[in-house]
Amino acid sequence: MLGRGPVEARPEVRIGRSDVGRRVSVRRVDSVADGRPVFRDVIGVLTSWDGAGLTVEPRTGGPVRFAEELLVAGKPVPAFPARRAAAPAATPEALQRTASRGWPAVEREQLGEWTLRAAAGFTKRANSVQALGDPGLPLDEALARADAWYAARGLPLHAEVTVPGSPDGLDALLGPAITPTLVRTAPLGALARAGRPADVRLSRTAGPEWLPLYGLADDDPARAAALRVLHGGPSVWFARVEGPDSAPLAIGRAAVDGPWACFSAIETAPAARRRGLATAVMAALAARAAEEGATGAYLQVEADNAGAIALYDGLGFTTSHTYHYARLPQR
Template sequence: MAVEGPVQDRPEVRMDRSDVGRRVSVRRLTGFADDNRPVFRDVIGVLVSWDDEGLTVVPRTGGPVSFDERLLVAGKTVPLFPARRAPLPPADPVGLQRTAARGWPAVEQEPLGEWTLRASAGFTRRANSALALGDPGLPLDRALAAVRTWYAARGLPALLEVCTPGSPEGLREELDRLGATCAPTLFRVAPLAGLARGGAPAALDRVRLSRTADAAWLSLYRRAGGGPAVEEAALRVVRGGPSVWFAGVPGAGPDRAPLAVGRCVVDGPWAGFGAVEVAAHARRAGLATAVMAVLAARAAEEGASGGYLQVEAENSGAIALYDGLGFTTSHTYQYALLPQG
């Protein structure tokens, strides 16, 4: 049932393996009708792989579509999904905090009443802090003692993610009494359509999407550090979430080390952005904006209409970038560090 001739000799195939990571439209032979006429099917989506095993395209909905290269009849790259303008999805601080927690899932999670204790070998504060939303099921002094014990058993500092509204009444006062130090973080939101329309065409064309974060991607997003346990935890966290996409801008060197990277996780109407990094020698070329735009377009293709991200209140450079992309602050939450007991 193969198509005759090598793929490069098929005039309607106007793409090649260098287009992996781009949005494409392909037609493939799927069989023959009763009268022996060929049956074709089309699919539009991200070309996530093309090797000797065949092609795989991830469409807007449903699972990946994989097929042998010999069945490829036609194919071409197509523009990014045209995201329609829409208002931000309805949400409150508690809902947004829970959405963000699903989008950056810790390696280890354990309930404490309605709280969630999270640990990931120390990789990022979000994945190594107690999500203190709702009732812990204990008086606050005992709940905080349980938090301290749980993290001490793992060799980690006792951190809590505290949000008002959301965290129990009196928690901030109890933290102050214990001498906890707090670091504010901004939770920022923006309509997705505006993000998807950003970026210069030349920069957008350099961005590639993938379903996995490989060693090259992680080499630029170097938040992990430490030994193998931290590296393993980092991979599990960044790859976790409902629908995760990674973006990269390959370099020109023999190792094609990325010039820019980013991550997006789609969860219903919301798309969470993070891990946006640009190599020092490639900055001020619009690559961060292009990475965000390509990720936003893919998230919109999956049905999201709002984007969110979390940024430390003292990170003025990142805040300025996100201001320019249309992000505004929904609320501020705190990472509270309990003193050692």
């Protein structure tokens, strides 16, 4: 079965390098026994195809990489058929901690049950103290300790105050609320079946075609930290819908963590809005998360973002809880 000529000459191979990012089914020569080839099949996302071979990421077990000459058959296949199931139960505190793993800071340090997080100033979420539970000190002393930690990194202290979840009396020691945010959840299966089909491509990295629409410039001083945050998390996927010039019309990110998938960075190019592309991106990410075993979706949206809230209402999201940021009145 080896050396059958170029891939284009193999009638059973109906995929090519242009299919990178799509879900595929492939058959390959895995080994040779008694002079005969042993075949293996794999279904998953085709994440790369280059001179070194192909990589397919199946549902479980890690990436499968093999030489192009071992490819026997291949074809695109539909998205994973996510089952209908309710979103898992989770307290606001548990969901906030899951969210922190899905958007992990570059630096983390525990202060009792609180978590100090820093990432060169890239997003408040990755540069704030997650004030959940007991810090092991009186609140004013805990805030002073946290303030010194952030000052040593040239950052202001922002506290993430979760309602419910953060200690009683914390808000009284802080300044006005900043960026009130809704945490919204939905069943993942329904989200995976939402919207009109679109050619959504998935990848494990936020490549140069993805980052500009997200707004991360090459000369951004926090770029290195931002890339670490974006690519951090238990199982991170990036999605994009490409336009005629290969520039993305819509993008998104999902971090799969057990039963939950966190959705973030859902962006649509201004000229491509109101075409259902954001929904298509989320549906593709949801299908992949369901393939990995997740059953619930969650996201965080600022309370004054009426357009995004309306979109998420239509996709079945409801509010679990809220949080906001606040600073100490003065250093």
